[in-house]
Amino acid sequence: MENLTSSTPNASNTSSKANSGMAMDKVVETKPSRWKMYLTLTAVVIACVTYYSSQSSFDGKAMTVSGSDISIESVSSGVFEDYIPIRSRVVPLKTVYLDAVEGGRVEKILVDDGTLLKIGQPIVVLSNTQLQLDVMRNEAAVTEQLNNMRTIELSLEQNRLNHKRNLIEIEYEVKKLNRQLTREQSALAAGNLTLSALEQTTDLLDYHNQRKQITLESQKTDALMQEHQLKFLTLSGGRLEQSLEFARENIDNLNMKAPVQGKLSGFDLEIGQSISRGERIGQIDEPSAFKLEASIDEFYLGRVTIGQLASTTHNGETYQLSVSKIYPQIVNGTFRVDLKFEQTQPSNIRRGQAMATKFSLGEPVNTLLIPNGSFYQDTGGHWLFVIDKSTNTASRRNIKLGRKNNQFIEVVTGLTAGEQFISSTYQAYTDIEQIKITDNHY
The missing domain is CATH 2.40.420 (conserved putative lor/sdh protein from methanococcus maripaludis s2 fold)
Known part of the structure; x- marks a missing residue:
């Protein structure tokens, strides 16, 4: 009984092992189904690729x-x-720049930016103490030089008068000696005068004649030299006068005025501000006349000439333009041109306004x-x-x-x-x- 009982577990174990082996056999049997799944997916992918290839692929040609x-x-x-589209900018047709001729400190500002100026209207007053002192010294030096020149001119005139006076005296002596010689010759013939006295008068007459000749030559030479000296002094005096006038104008330049009529722009000064010589303080623009300024690619530099045509449209109207000036300097791959309106310009454009422009490169x-x-x-x-x-x-x-x-x-x-x-x-x-x-x- 015990043996039977003990054998039962063995049988049970054997049965379990058999069942386990069967289970393992079933797992092995599932492998072919997975391969089928992989093959099916591959076929689907190939079919999709083939379909899309037939729709949007190519065979190389x-x-x-x-x-x-x-x-x-x-x-x-x-x-x-034949044209190129460009962007142009409205600028004044004529512009005059205001640069300080002399530097100084701003004392008075008489107008504001945007003011319509008249010719000669004061704009700003500067002060320059050093310049004023220099002008005073220059004025004194010029005055002294002019006085010296006047002294030299006076001396030359006196020398001329002395020559003339000496010549008159010599001619007077020659006349007296000629009359005396005539009388002495008559006296000698009458026996009333010695020969030695006559010879003495003759020698004295010869002396005065020679002196007269030398005086005439000296007077001629001095006259030529005096003429050249007077011309030189006259020119020098004129230059000194101009120098003095220029020095006075430098003082007047501290009071800056409008050189032309127009609209003041770019003017931004403050009381007490220091302005250097040549510094730009603003500009005066013609208020009602404009032109266009455009930048063009450097590729077209050789195809642009003065008078070349362009056009722009504003408020539905087309305006003809032409090239008035070319700036051949290349900056950032472009060069600038000025375009002027051929006949009329738009009435409501303003400085700085951008405008689309067609730039013609050839005839239609x-x-x-x-x-x-x-x-x-x-x-x-x-x-x-x-x-x-x-x-x-x-x-x-x-x-x-x-x-x-x-x-x-x-x-x-x-x-x-x-x-x-x-x-x-x-x-x-x-x-x-x-x-x-x-x-x-x-």
Whole structure:
């Protein structure tokens, strides 16, 4: 009985092991079902890839796209206007800058910024003690030099008068001696005078004649020298007078006045402020006449000339302009031009106002045109996808484009009027030769 009892657990264990082995066999049987699941998922993925590839993939030369994903434009005949759009700014037609001729301290401010000035109207009063002292010293020095010149002129005149006086005395002596010699010759012939006395009178007459000759030569030489000296002194005196006048004007420049009539702007001074010589304190603008100032890309510098035309629109009206001045200096990749209004200017524009301007680079011409689009950046204008409606395809075609503006591009060769092409971006089509278009809407 005990043996039977003890054997029962063994049987039980054997049965458990059998059951466990069966369980293990069942787990092994589930592996094929998992593989089937993996294969099924793989097949689904491949089917999806195949489907989408058939819709929007390509074999290296052709590609299928939906018509709703692209933009289509047409080739047309029209007038091409060769222009570039620029932004211009309203500035006064004429401007006079106010620079301090002499520096100083601001004592009085007589007008405000924005005042309409008249010619000669006082603007600001400056003071400069050092300048005033320098002018006084210069004035004293100039006065002293002028007095010295007057003294020299007086001396020259006195010398001239002395020569004239000496010549008169010599001529008088010669006349007396000539009369005396005539009398003595008669006396000698009558025996009333000795020969020695006659010879003495003759010698004295010769002396005075020679003295007269020397005096005449000296007078002539002195007259020439005096003439040159007087001219030099006259010029020197004039320059000294101008120097004195200039020194006085420097004092007057401390009282700054309006040189022209116009509107004062950029004027911002305070009492007690120090102004340096040459410092700009403001400007006077012509209040009612304006021009436009524009910056243009340096690429167009060689195509811009004086008199070139432009236009701007304001309040629905178009105004013609022309280039009046070119500033060839390149700053940040651009150069400046001034544009003047040809006939009339807008009546309600103000300084600093921005205006959209069309700058003409050539005469309008009749030609084939295509709308400007994003395709140009991808192809450089060397090729396009031209649409064939009969086959619903767009084929790559080499073309040649010319000038362009922000709206149209000039067609040189490769296209005809009425043809259609894809105008949207070509980034995904750079290696494609042909595009199949589905769901076309052209």
